Structures are given as C-alpha cells and as structure tokens.
Amino acid sequence: MPSNKPKFYLTTPIYYTNGLPHIGHTYSTIVCDTIRRYKRMRGYDVVMTTGTDEHGVNVERSAKKAGVPESEFVAKMAAEWSALWDELGVQGDEFIRTTDLKHAHTVQWLFKQCRDNGFVYPGHYTGQYCIYDNAYVDVKPGENCPDCGRPTETVTEANFYFKLSAFQKPLLDWYAKHPDFIQPEARRNEVLSFVEGGLRDLSITRTSVRWGIPVPGEEPHVFYVWFDALTAYLSAVGGPQYEKTGYWPADLHLVGKEIIRFHAVYWPAFLMAAGLPLPKQVWAHGWLLMDSAKMSKSLGNVVRPRPIVHVLGMDALRYYLLRETVFGQDGNFSYDALVQRYNSDLANGLGNLASRTAAMIEKNCGGKIPKPAVFQPQDTALATTAQEVIGEVLEQYDKLGFSLALEEIWSLIAATDKYLTTEHPWSLGESEPDQQRRATILWTTAEVLRIVTALTHPVLPESTTKVWSLLGQPDQPGSFPLDGLRWGQLAPAKPLGKSQALFPRIEKAEAIERMEAMEKEEQKQPSPVTATAAKPASAPAAGGAATAAAPAAAEKIGIEDFARVEMRVGQIKTAERIVGADKLLKLTVDIGTEIRQICAGIAQYYEPEKLIGRKVAVVVNLAPRKLRGVESNGMIIAASVGPEGRPVLAGFPDEDVEIGARLK
Ligand code: MSP
Helix, strand or coil: CCCCCCEEECCCCEEECHHHHHHHHHHHHHHHHHHHHHHHHCCCCEEEEEEECCHHHHHHHHHHHHHCCCCHHHHHHHHHHHHHHHHHCCCEEEEECCCCCCHHHHHHHHHHHHCCCCCCEEEEEEEECCCCEEEEECCCCEEECCCCCCCCEEEEEEEEEEEEEHHHHHHHHHHHHHHCCCCCCHHHHHHHHHHHHHCEEEEEEEEECCCCEECCCCCCCCCCCCHHHHHHHCCCCCHHHHHHCCCCCCCEEEEEHHHHHHHHHHHHHHHHCCCCCCCCEEEEECCCEEEEEEHHHHHCCCCCCHHHHHCCCCHHHHHHHHHHHCCCCCCCCCCHHHHHHHHHHHHHHHHHHHHHHHHHHHHCCCCCCCCCCCCCCCHHHHHHHHHHHHHHHHCCCCCCCCHHHHHHHHHHHHHHHHHHHHHHHHHCCCCCCHHHHHHHHHHHHHHHHHHHHHHHCCCHHHHHHHHHHCCCCCCCCCCCCHHHHHCCCCCCCCCCCCCCCCCCCCCEEEEEEEHHHHHHHHCCCCCCCCCCCCCCCCCCEEEECCCCCCCCCCCCCCHHHHHHHCEEEEEEEEEEEEECCCCCCEEEEEECCCCCEEEEEECCCCCCCCCCCCCEEEEEECCCCECCCCEECEEEEEECCCCCCEECCCCCCCCCCCCEEECC
C-alpha cells in the first residue's frame, strides 16, 4: 500500500522486443522519467512502469530466424532493453514483461471478467492483417498497411470477439465527463471523431498464432496482442489484487501518437467491461523525425542513444529532447542542433554559471557561501524574477510543458549572467563596503543557481546532483520538496562541495564525427540473440577523430584480419595546435620511411612542446582524411581512460626501439 503521500502511477508504452531501442523509444522513457522525478519532488509516492511487449507473430518469426526458442529470444531482448534503461538511468520502478506469469494471470482474469459480464462472444474473422503493427487493417487483399506501408496478409480464423460496439456511448460519456482524459487536444478530437463514427467489435484472440498467453479452456486460442499488452499496466501493480497495492488506476499513460486509439478507446472499454477503474489520463506525444520521416527501424533512419550518451552525456540528450520539441508535437532530430544546444545552453549557460559562481566564492569568500549585506534594487529585481520563474516553471511542468519550463529557467540564467556583467563583482576592491557588496552579489548568484538546480533536476538529474553538492546542499536535489522552494533559503557560511566537470565545451564537428562513428558501429552489431558478446568495447585511438568509435567486439577475428592493420613505431618531430579546433594537435611523425602529417585529438591533455622526440605507436595504412580541414595521414594509438575518454599515448618507455619498427 502506498504511504500517506498521494500516489501517482505512470507508465511508458511497453516496447516490442523484436528490435532494440532508438532515441524515439528513449524519448517516451525519458519523458516518463522526468515526470516521475518531478512528481516525487512535488511530494507524490510515484510508481513508474515500463517493460516489454513480447508476444505475437513478429516474435515468432524473429526467434525462428535467430534459430532459438521464442522464450530465449524474448528473454535476451528484454534483458537488453532493461540494461539500456539502467545504463541511461531511466529504469522504471516496475519492469513488466508480458511473458511474466503474473501478467498471464492478470490477462486471463481480465478476460474472465469481461466474459462473465457478457462482453465476449465466439466468432470468425477474415481480414487483412499487418504483422508489423499487430493489427487488422482496413484495406483490400494485396494492399499494403496504411500506417506503415508494408504488405498485409489475409487471415481467417476462429476467435473471440470483444463487444466494443457496446461502449460507444459509455466512452463518449466518459470523454465528456473527463475532458482531460485524452491529451493533447488534437488527439482528443481525433479519438472523439473515431468513436462518434461507430465502433466495430474487436477480435481479441487468435488461433493462428502460437506465441501468446493461452485463453484458459479455449486452447489453441491465445490472446490478441493489444488485449495482452495493455493489461501489462495493471499486472505491474497487483493485477487482480490491484486494490492491495493501491496504485491502480493509473494517473498517466504516456504513449506515442500512433497508439493513442488503443489506449483511449480499447483500454478503457476493456476496463469498463470488467468493472474496473479507468486511468485518469492518456497523453500522446509526437514523433521524433529524422529527415522529416518518423524514426523507425523499418525505414532504417534510427539514431541510438548510446553514442550520444557516450560523447555528450545523458543529461545532454534529455535536455535536447525536452527543450527542442514542444511536447505533443513532432520534432526533428539532428546531431547539429543537439551539439549546438549542448554548447550554448549547457556548457555556456548552466555549466558556466555554476563554475564561475563557485570559482568566485572560492577565491573571495574562503570557499563558503557568503553572508549577504544590504540588498540593492538590482538584487531584489533578480530575486523577484527568480520567484516568478519558480511559479511559472511548476505550472508548465504540471502541464507537461517541458520546453516552456526550460525556456523560463534559461531566461533566469541569462538574467543572472547579465546581472553579473553589470555588477562585476570581480572589479570590487578589498574595502569593507566593497567586500560586503561582493558578498551580496555572490550570495544572490548562488541563490539563483540553487533555485535553477532544483527546478532543472527532473530534466538533468546527473549534473544537477553535482551542482547541488557543489553548493553544499544536503541530500540529493531529488529529495528537495519543490512545493517549498522559495527565494532566500540559501544558508550562508556553508562550505562549497567539490567542483566536478559539468558540461565541457566540445568541438561540434568532432563530437558529431564521434557520435556518427559509434552509431555506425552500433548498427553493425549483430542481434544480441545470435551474438555471443555484443557489448561495444571502449575507444582506444587518439589519432584522427580524437577518440574514435569503439570496434565491434562481438566476433573474434583471425590473425589475417589483424595483419591488415599496419602499425609502426613513429617519432614525433613537430607538434602544434590547430586554430579553431581545441582538441586537435597537428603532428609530423617520422615513421622510418617517410615523415607523415597526422592529427591527434590529444590537445587538451598534452603540451605540444613536450611531445617532440616522443616515440609513439602509429597506424600507418589508414586512408588519409581531413579533420577540421587539415589532412591527417595515419593515427596515433592511445588508451581511452575514464568516463571522459582521456587519451593516454601508447609508448615504449623500457627500450630504445627503432623508428619504423613494425608492431605485431
Ligand atoms: N508494444 C507497443 C505498445 C504497447 S503499450 C501497451 C508498441 N511498441 S513500440 O516498441 O513499437 O513503440 C512504443 C513507443 O515507442 C511508441 O508508442 C512511442 O511512444 C515510442 N516511439 C517509437 N518510435 C518513435 C519515434 N520515432 N518518435 C517518438 N516516439 C517513438 O507500439
């Protein structure tokens, strides 16, 4: 049973296991995770469910193709999904799999309730079926699916029907009584006109499919995927015993717009038929588009989350997705815009404000939050802005207006940057009044930073946790009650915590190159079901694109494959920085037979002068390419160390090796 806090139960869609997550799926999960963190900070006892949708013809076929039993196939795929959410820090509180026993019991129980109440009858059905969308579609034989454009199949089978037609009026009444049930407005209108147009009964079992939950006493009937899948939301929080856990009905089902009808028509109808409480709200978000088309595996235009997280961090992806797209509408994804946002809003905005505030307090106030003296009108004006922003941000979060909420927060950051520029605390002297004025300005800035940190935490959990401890705040920002957030709560005299890297500025072209290279490697990875060890290794090279993408570690290679890479001992002759590329050094390297020009992404860690004469390992048979307009003809090998991938040059400290010697 939940605590005495009000409960809030929210769900992501449960994802199909015949593919791996791309950032479209990640978007749904990140949004849910943001709401989950926000609601916790507003004092709710929150449960978030995510999971995997594991039955149906698609899985039967994929498992067959992989040469493994379905149960093994889905177990491996579900583990991949769950591990990825873990890695991204967005694991829900409940992870439901439709092959879980408790789920099968719930589906069978729900069916019995619907049947006992007279809403289920046996029949036959012939229709065009889209196996990719797991739905009968309204087209003629030979025509393609109107939703995904792929071929449909003609299916005739004995099945059980659900009397959806009986729910037209109850559903319309429900929508009228609960105007916020379907969001946003455009989706509500779409659903309303669909239901007003009349509802046909729905086939909810199959005899043509083997891989599904059996209908008790009616074998070989198994449940149709949507009756099965939707019920997962209930199975996750107690199933037939939902009253004991206290989380049902769900407060929010968050879904992509293509599945709104299943959630806003079928699901409430099933629940009404069984006499169960209905969810409070279904929110349909838009799609992430890539080159104006929905990102999807079938179109081959997917972007995976791992490369982005590896290069820019999880918070950068979260921020970009929530800031760039108006929630509910479609949004275009581009690496360019992602890195742009990262540099301008995160590195130059929040990151810069945090590091300069901490540095000034460190230098001028002995590393302790200063005690403000007399507030001037300009301090009070900033305080008023901050107080207003708190109200507006909470209001936007409540409406899932993430983009506007973040815009508000960033306008406060901009106002604070401007305040620092006009008040220029750095130019004040050491007289008593100057010291007092500086203390007041720095306290005011730190107080804005505290408020910004608390407000941004649901979106940027990782980095705000660092800023929170930098400001010497107790616990985690996630446990701070947002209802009590007010201007003026920052206590003076608290020592600052450890300063940690937040959002180091990154060269756009280089970041994009690294993400794209890793993306290509990810796409090449064999399916986790057939592979033996499909995890990517970490990046080992410092030549070319700084730390280039990880090699596929899945298969063993023969010695002849290794022999194709020609590596030699080289000696660095000259080294210089490249204007406009903070990470690259331009080197000339003697490889025994010639002097090569090679660019290496080591500028942030090695002084050019100290490299002269150093012997390094060089890949000499790489095709030449241009980096930031400079030709690079080879690659210097380095280890990639720590989460930031600090390059450490491989070398030969023990023996004076001959220049040009081959590495074997
Ligand atoms: N298994 C069903 C859902 C059953 S829920 C009871 C399903 N699975 S799915 O894996 O195909 O997609 C699930 C969700 O992923 C979509 O509803 C949507 O939320 C999200 N997205 C998949 N591609 C997307 C984009 N390109 N953009 C945004 N979200 C997308 O449907």
